[in-house]
Amino acid sequence: MYDVLILSVMTVGILAMAVFSYKIFHSRAYPVGMVREIPTSQHGTLELEDVSDQEGTTQRIFYSDVWAKRHNQETAYGLFEKGKKRKIHLRFYGGGEPSFPEKPQGSPLEEKVTEHEEALKVYSKQVENLEKRLRRLEAERVQKFQEATEEEKPEAPQVVH
Amino acid sequence: MATFDESLVSVSGRIGHERDFTFYKNNVDLANLLQKELSATPKEITIDTDGDIEIEMSDVGTIIATPSAAIAVGWLTTPKVLSVQQEVEKFVNTLDRLAKLKGSFAVESYSIGLFFRFRPENPLNLLRERGFESSLQFIFSEKAPPDIASLKSSTTRSKGKFRDTIELEASSKDARVRYSRSGNGAGFDSYLTFVVAASLREMLEELKPFAEILLAAERGLRLSGLLSEMK
Numbered sequence: 401m402y403d404v405l406i407l408s409v410m411t412v413g414i415l416a417m418a419v420f421s422y423k424i425f426h427s428r429a430y431p432v433g434m435v436r437e438i439p440t441s442q443h444g445t446l447e448l449e450d451v452s453d454q455e456g457t458t459q460r461i462f463y464s465d466v467w468a469k470r471h472n473q474e475t476a477y478g479l480f481e482k483g484k485k486r487k488i489h490l491r492f493y494g495g496g497e498p499s500f501p502e503k504p505q506g507s508p509l510e511e512k513v514t515e516h517e518e519a520l521k522v523y524s525k526q527v528e529n530l531e532k533r534l535r536r537l538e539a540e541r542v543q544k545f546q547e548a549t550e551e552e553k554p555e556a557p558q559v560v561h
Numbered sequence: 562m563a564t565f566d567e568s569l570v571s572v573s574g575r576i577g578h579e580r581d582f583t584f585y586k587n588n589v590d591l592a593n594l595l596q597k598e599l600s601a602t603p604k605e606i607t608i609d610t611d612g613d614i615e616i617e618m619s620d621v622g623t624i625i626a627t628p629s630a631a632i633a634v635g636w637l638t639t640p641k642v643l644s645v646q647q648e649v650e651k652f653v654n655t656l657d658r659l660a661k662l663k664g665s666f667a668v669e670s671y672s673i674g675l676f677f678r679f680r681p682e683n684p685l686n687l688l689r690e691r692g693f694e695s696s697l698q699f700i701f702s703e704k705a706p707p708d709i710a711s712l713k714s715s716t717t718r719s720k721g722k723f724r725d726t727i728e729l730e731a732s733s734k735d736a737r738v739r740y741s742r743s744g745n746g747a748g749f750d751s752y753l754t755f756v757v758a759a760s761l762r763e764m765l766e767e768l769k770p771f772a773e774i775l776l777a778a779e780r781g782l783r784l785s786g787l788l789s790e791m792k
Contacts, residue, residue: 535739
């Protein structure tokens with residue numbers, strides 16, 4: 401009895417795979433990929449073009465490399481007709497104007513290096529500001545003292561002819 | 562009229578140490594501690610927008626605590642006073658105490674600096690006559706501009722265990738000279754040892770000839786001012 405059950409499950413599985421493979425290779429419709437939910441999002445557009453080779457079966461999809469890397473290589477497909485451009489709507493990060501990051505997200509090590517570089521810039525700026533402040537303090541103190549001393553000096557005696 | 566020994570000089574000092582990464586978290590507590598432990602009459606204590614602590618002291622100028630340094634700037638005194646060891650020690654001890662109150666951090670550097678401000682009649686022309694004209698002619702190929710708005714020069718040198726920086730800035734209003742001497746923290750047991758070795762007297766002696774020229778020009782300006790008032 402168990403043999404029959406196992407055999408039937410295997411048969412169903414193999415048939416399902418065969419049907420699914422047929423559908424994928426022979427259909428022009430592709431399921432839309434999942435895009436991560438983001439708390440604040442901005443709808444944007446990404447143009448996809450269907451380019452078929454001479455054999456008429458290969459379809460290439462062009463999309464932004466930066467966008468793809470940003471979403472960890474997840475690809476998105478859209479419904480389109482062969483030989484025509486179609487626009488599909490995708491969601492991606494950020495509010496306001498859609499903008500892609502200048503550098504794609506890299507490994508944790510690369511992120512650490514970037515964080516360190518940013519921290520170094522902030523630190524250098526702080527040091528520079530401190531030096532300027534010290535010079536200004538010093539000069540102001542001396543100037544104030546000199547001007548105060550001048551004001552205290554007695555006036556020159558008036559010569560009466 | 563002031564001689565060099567009686568002229569006004571501003572002294573600044575710094576003890577640089579390894580960074581205190583908890584400084585900005587604890588700066589309020591530290592500010593309260595400094596106010597309590599330092600001089601009995603600090604005029605004003607503030608925490609600035611960067612999180613650094615600034616204390617206006619009545620006797621040693623302004624002292625500033627940052628994550629990696631204890632700084633005193635603007636102690637107004639005269640070269641004559643600086644020749645008295647006890648007066649210098651008062652300044653040194655205040656800065657030392659500030660550094661210790663911040664915590665036990667390895668000292669990385671020490672420095673001490675002198676700042677003079679002179680107001681002769683025409684500082685730029687005076688400096689041009691005294692040597693900068695040839696530099697301008699060298700740069701501009703004998704066609705040195707007749708009028709300049711400002712002048713800056715900076716020179717560094719190594720002298721034994723020390724690194725000196727001499728800066729000169731001049732405008733139409735004044736001429737400013739900064740002479741600072743710094744040394745590696747590991748080369749000295751304490752800030753006092755550093756300051757004694759740095760020899761403020763030697764630094765002042767080096768600046769004296771140049772300062773006296775500018776002071777003489779200042780005196781000349783004041784004398785002509787007095788004479789014109791008497792007429």
